[in-house]
Amino acid sequence: xxxxxxxxxxxxxxxxxxxxxxxxxxxxxxxxxxxxxxxxxxxxxxxxxxxxxxxxxxxxxxxxxxxxxxxxxxxxxxxxxxxxxxxxxxxxxxxxxxxxxxxxxxxxxxxxxxxxxxxxxxxxxxxxxxxxxxxxxxxxxxxxxxxxxxxxxxxxxxxxxxxxxxxxxxxxxxxxxxxxxxxxxxxxxxxxxxxxxxxxxxxxxxxxxxxxxxxxxxxxxxxxxxxxxxxxxxxxxxxxxxxxxxxxxxxxxxxxxxxxxxxxxxxxxxxxxxxxxxxxxxxxxxxxxxxxxxxxxxxxxxxxxxxxxxxxxxxxxxxxxxxxxxxxxxxxxxxxxxxxxxxxxxxxxxxxxxxxxxxxxxxxxxxxxxxxxxxxxxxxxxxxxxxxxxxxxxxxxxxxxxxxxxxxxxxxxxxxxxxxxxxxxxxxxxxxxxxxxxxxxxxxxxxxxxxxxxxxxxxxxxxxxx
Amino acid sequence: xxxxxxxxxxxxxxxxxxxxxxxxxxxxxxxxxxxxxxxxxxxxxxxxxxxxxxxxxxxxxxxxxxxxxxxxxxxxxxxxxxxxxxxxxxxxxxxxxxxxxxxxxxxxxxxxxxxxxxxxxxxxxxxxxxxxxxxxxxxxxxxxxxxxxxxxxxxxxxxxxxxxxxxxxxxxxxxxxxxxxxxxxxxxxxxxxxxxxxxxxxxxxxxxxxxxxxxxxxxxxxxxxxxxxxxxxxxxxxxxxxxxxxxxxxxxxxxxxxxxxxxxxxxxxxxxxxxxxxxxxxxxxxxxxxxxxxxxxxxxxxxxxxxxxxxxxxxxxxxxxxxxxxxxxxxxxxxxxxxxxxxxxxxxxxxxxxxxxxxxxxxxxxxxxxxxxxxxxxxxxxxxxxxxxxxxxxxxxxxxxxxxxxxxxxxxxxxxxxxxxxxxxxxxxxxxxxxxxxxxxxxxxxxxxxxxxxxxxxxxxxxxxx
Numbered sequence: 043x044x045x046x047x048x049x050x051x052x053x054x055x056x057x058x059x060x061x062x063x064x065x066x067x068x069x070x071x072x073x074x075x076x077x078x079x080x081x082x083x084x085x086x087x088x089x090x091x092x093x094x095x096x097x098x099x100x101x102x103x104x105x106x107x108x109x110x111x112x113x114x115x116x117x118x119x120x121x122x123x124x125x126x127x128x129x130x131x132x133x134x135x136x137x138x139x140x141x142x143x144x145x146x147x148x149x150x151x152x153x154x155x156x157x158x159x160x161x162x163x164x165x166x167x168x169x170x171x172x173x174x175x176x177x178x179x180x181x182x183x184x185x186x187x188x189x190x191x192x193x194x195x196x197x198x199x200x201x202x203x204x205x206x207x208x209x210x211x212x213x214x215x216x217x218x219x220x221x222x223x224x225x226x227x228x229x230x231x232x233x234x235x236x237x238x239x240x241x242x243x244x245x246x247x248x249x250x251x252x253x254x255x256x257x258x259x260x261x262x263x264x265x266x267x268x269x270x271x272x273x274x275x276x277x278x279x280x281x282x283x284x285x286x287x288x289x290x291x292x293x294x295x296x297x298x299x300x301x302x303x304x305x306x307x308x309x310x311x312x313x314x315x316x317x318x319x320x321x322x323x324x325x326x327x328x329x330x331x332x333x334x335x336x337x338x339x340x341x342x343x344x345x346x347x348x349x350x351x352x353x354x355x356x357x358x359x360x361x362x363x364x365x366x367x368x369x370x371x372x373x374x375x376x377x378x379x380x381x382x383x384x385x386x387x388x389x390x391x392x393x394x395x396x397x398x399x400x401x402x403x404x405x406x407x408x409x410x411x412x413x414x415x416x417x418x419x420x421x422x423x424x425x426x427x428x429x430x431x432x433x434x435x436x437x438x439x440x441x442x443x444x445x446x447x448x449x450x451x452x453x454x455x456x457x458x459x460x461x462x463x464x465x466x467x468x469x470x471x472x473x474x475x476x477x478x479x480x481x482x483x484x485x486x487x488x489x490x491x492x493x494x495x496x497x498x499x500x501x502x503x504x505x506x507x508x
Numbered sequence: 509x510x511x512x513x514x515x516x517x518x519x520x521x522x523x524x525x526x527x528x529x530x531x532x533x534x535x536x537x538x539x540x541x542x543x544x545x546x547x548x549x550x551x552x553x554x555x556x557x558x559x560x561x562x563x564x565x566x567x568x569x570x571x572x573x574x575x576x577x578x579x580x581x582x583x584x585x586x587x588x589x590x591x592x593x594x595x596x597x598x599x600x601x602x603x604x605x606x607x608x609x610x611x612x613x614x615x616x617x618x619x620x621x622x623x624x625x626x627x628x629x630x631x632x633x634x635x636x637x638x639x640x641x642x643x644x645x646x647x648x649x650x651x652x653x654x655x656x657x658x659x660x661x662x663x664x665x666x667x668x669x670x671x672x673x674x675x676x677x678x679x680x681x682x683x684x685x686x687x688x689x690x691x692x693x694x695x696x697x698x699x700x701x702x703x704x705x706x707x708x709x710x711x712x713x714x715x716x717x718x719x720x721x722x723x724x725x726x727x728x729x730x731x732x733x734x735x736x737x738x739x740x741x742x743x744x745x746x747x748x749x750x751x752x753x754x755x756x757x758x759x760x761x762x763x764x765x766x767x768x769x770x771x772x773x774x775x776x777x778x779x780x781x782x783x784x785x786x787x788x789x790x791x792x793x794x795x796x797x798x799x800x801x802x803x804x805x806x807x808x809x810x811x812x813x814x815x816x817x818x819x820x821x822x823x824x825x826x827x828x829x830x831x832x833x834x835x836x837x838x839x840x841x842x843x844x845x846x847x848x849x850x851x852x853x854x855x856x857x858x859x860x861x862x863x864x865x866x867x868x869x870x871x872x873x874x875x876x877x878x879x880x881x882x883x884x885x886x887x888x889x890x891x892x893x894x895x896x897x898x899x900x901x902x903x904x905x906x907x908x909x910x911x912x913x914x915x916x917x918x919x920x921x922x923x924x925x926x927x928x929x930x931x932x933x934x935x936x937x938x939x940x941x942x943x944x945x946x947x948x949x950x951x952x953x954x955x956x957x958x959x960x961x962x963x964x965x966x967x968x969x970x971x972x973x974x
Contacts, residue, residue, distance in 0.1 A: 095615070095734060097617075098611075098616075098617030098618075099617060109614075145564075148562075149561070149562050149564065150572075151564030151572070151790070152565070154929060238935075239705050239930055240789070240930045241705065241706055264930070264934050267932070267933065267934055268564070268790070268932070271557070271561045272561060275561075275562075323706070324617070324730075324734070462706070463706035464705055464730070466733070468704045468729070468730050469704075
């Protein structure tokens with residue numbers, strides 16, 4: 043009641059501003075209970091365990107990906123979601139069959155590497171030319187690497203918020219095209235990762251239009267060290283043999299489960315993760331955890347005494363890894379319903395403790411945003427207005443006007459495992475995962491219970507790139 | 509001078525005891541200088557870097573093993589050792605060609621494993637029967653595992669002194685024979701290791717006489733976790749395909765370098781490590797470090813102002829991994845020279861800081877042993893008389909009467925990497941390695957400078973097993 047009066051007073055002092063959004067006190071109280079029951083629950087971990095154990099690795103478009111879709115549909119039903127459905131997502135299919143590399147000559151020895159997603163197959167032998175970073179390779183004159191293998195030996199930096207992945211990821215996405223421009227016949231990089239284990243990091247790469255793709259792969263950190271030491275001793279020839287490549291189209295699905303809202307069921311708060319994973323690990327931190335924790339949050343909201351006004355829509359997105367296909371498909375399909383989407387948040391940064399909350403809330407929703415932050419504070423979460431951006435699969439819809447929230451996970455060790463064989467369930471701390479479930483449940487519950495919106499408004503945009 | 513008088517007095521009070529061994533004060537002073545110069549030197553690290561980089565993995569009997577022998581011979585010469593020679597060592601040759609495994613059926617997914625050394629090749633498909641430990645498998649009735657695959661899911665414990673490797677290693681050495689007795693068609697085990705990375709631990713296994721060997725392999729810890737979770741859900745069929753096996757005989761070499769003693773050059777203090785490694789990593793902690801740090805210790809002693817009385821013999825032993833072949837060959841060849849061997853110590857437990865010193869010194873050498881311990885104390889090394897035993901390649905000769913010393917390395921993380929692809933140079937802390945060099949140099953220098961012996965005395969023994 044106080045909240046409503048305060049809102050009226052506030053709106054009264056602004057000119058032509060939308061009505062201020064506030065969250066009813068009863069919802070705040072219910073969210074507190076939800077938070078405590080989520081912290082005491084292992085449901086998020088059990089769902090993540092189920093996906094990573096029963097399905098295992100699930101490369102987009104693979105047979106295992108199809109099993110993952112069936113798993114997600116069945117799991118939503120088992121958890122008692124009110125509505126469960128699939129939305130098809132079609133994309134080019136890439137396959138990894140085998141990969142091998144070795145140093146030739148007097149220091150001959152194997153190298154541990156993995157093909158980058160999107161790499162063509164090929165057997166290449168050539169002298170290594172080492173570059174300290176992407177800029178150095180981009181500065182190599184055209185044709186200067188003819189018959190040679192480019193190697194970028196850039197070390198990605200560790201950061202709680204994953205800031206090192208910007209420059210690290212660019213070495214993966216842009217390095218191959220730079221290598222081709224310089225005339226190289228293959229491309230190697232030190233993995234975009236922060237560990238020193240013998241597990242290379244894969245990930246999608248792209249080739250600029252008009253270039254003929256070359257075999258492109260990432261070395262495990264100790265193998266990059268080794269190659270750096272060998273090249274410091276003199277010329278080094280390496281043989282790389284990748285068997286992988288694009289093979290037609292595949293259709294997978296965004297799998298969606300909904301907890302029906304009490305009074306405005308046609309309006310939704312979206313939370314989710316992505317269902318596909320790279321093939322090397324079992325996709326526990328990327329992104330079994332995101333799927334598991336948001337499914338659990340939805341389920342816990344569904345069984346709370348006081349249902350929120352709006353529906354909670356949990357989405358297990360298809361094929362995030364190779365180009366946000368699931369997120370783009372969702373944005374296209376629901377283009378006319380931006381306003382019915384109250385707000386969205388995707389978890390796709392592991393299962394470390396959430397330490398910060400922010401959102402795109404405009405002025406008229408900032409009081410409600412603060413209410414959410416206050417309800418999250420007991421979980422050790424700081425309010426950091428204005429920081430960050432939407433999760434990857436949310437971003438195409440956010441570009442069309444969806445309001446978004448960010449629940450920032452501590453990713454200090456995320457890039458030790460990301461896209462490697464080592465992305466397995468043992469890397470998840472069940473207590474940290476429960477804290478994530480609690481945070482997502484509180485956020486989604488309160489956003490769905492608010493009187494007023496968070497600023498979702500259709501924008502005119504060019505369609506997202508394919 | 510004081511030392512000599514004290515020795516005479518002490519001997520005078522004992523009945524029929526050997527003359528007490530003491531170390532001259534001048535040698536103690538020189539050892540102090542040696543310790544400080546070793547701590548300031550990166551020579552041990554540079555030698556280890558050279559071996560692991562230039563040769564890389566060096567499975568006993570392989571082409572790389574032969575390169576390692578050439579490397580060691582050349583390195584001894586480059587370091588200025590007074591005498592360098594090879595002693596041949598012949599053994600059966602085992603090869604790894606490929607290895608694969610996968611869960612079949614509704615949860616189909618690959619498993620990451622590695623063949624145990626000595627395993628035969630074979631393609632086997634069968635239902636997994638999980639056992640908590642070796643005793644449980646040994647209790648399985650004969651024939652009860654017919655057509656099935658035995659899986660021991662024992663977790664080795666972490667310990668500074670590696671105590672967990674006793675029970676962990678037995679799962680590897682005895683598990684396959686127990687599986688065969690119960691009728692199994694293949695044997696899987698959780699790796700004998702303390703990490704949770706996707707890097708399985710290999711290591712030699714044996715099959716008891718009269719049993720027909722079966723394919724035997726170790727799963728990486730996350731894969732063992734996965735298999736345990738899957739078997740908890742119901743019957744699990746797995747396909748294992750190993751291509752590996754014994755292939756005739758090979759001859760490698762113990763490579764020996766000697767720093768000539770000043771007054772008793774025919775008497776020697778032996779230090780060393782083993783030159784071979786498993787094939788998965790580059791053998792940095794097992795045992796490039798042992799070779800590197802003892803070569804460096806020898807070199808530093810060789811360039812000290814005051815040469816010790818006795819010679820320092822540094823041995824890079826052949827084929828430790830598959831049955832102490834180098835150590836046994838050395839013991840056989842030098843059988844008549846036990847007494848000329850003052851004492852021996854092998855480093856084969858990584859490159860963690862040395863925290864304890866002990867030896868087999870009998871009563872008449874305990875004062876000298878204490879002098880060595882006092883000279884080691886500034887390195888943070890405790891004197892622990894009576895603890896431990898000789899290093900692996902020293903042990904066959906110790907069984908024939910060689911006095912031995914133990915410089916105990918902190919092995920808390922040794923079994924995170926031991927026998928895995930992850931045994932690479934980056935796992936070595938250069939400062940810890942320098943402390944190891946200092947400790948070995950001080951120990952060897954003082955033992956070689958002593959007035960009197962450490963108790964080496966030929967014993968009648970049955971020849972070491974082949």
